[in-house]
Amino acid sequence: MLLQNQPEQQCDAIEKLVQQGYIVRIRSDEFHPTAYSIARRDTALRSAAQIVSTDFYPQAPQQTPDGKAVQFPDQSLWRCHPKLTDSPCVVSE
Numbered sequence: 001m002l003l004q005n006q007p008e009q010q011c012d013a014i015e016k017l018v019q020q021g022y023i024v025r026i027r028s029d030e031f032h033p034t035a036y037s038i039a040r041r042d043t044a045l046r047s048a049a050q051i052v053s054t055d056f057y058p059q060a061p062q063q064t065p066d067g068k069a070v071q072f073p074d075q076s077l078w079r080c081h082p083k084l085t086d087s088p089c090v091v092s093e
Contacts, residue, residue, distance in 0.1 A: 001023045004026045007044040
């Protein structure tokens, strides 16, 4: 497992690592609410990383001042990754 913390700088490299069989975890945000970046979040969610970590999940105690959270557009916290699976995919709980 490889940890990558700079989605905007490492997006292409992450896709290559995943294609080589690595599991990649990426951070979608900084550690402080004032450093929250929508661009960074969106790049992390578009990357091929299998795991996207955040300190700003819905209802997190350390919410950003404007209440932004890291989640997919449908407000879910997980998905079948479109770069890694055929469509449609099924996830069982």
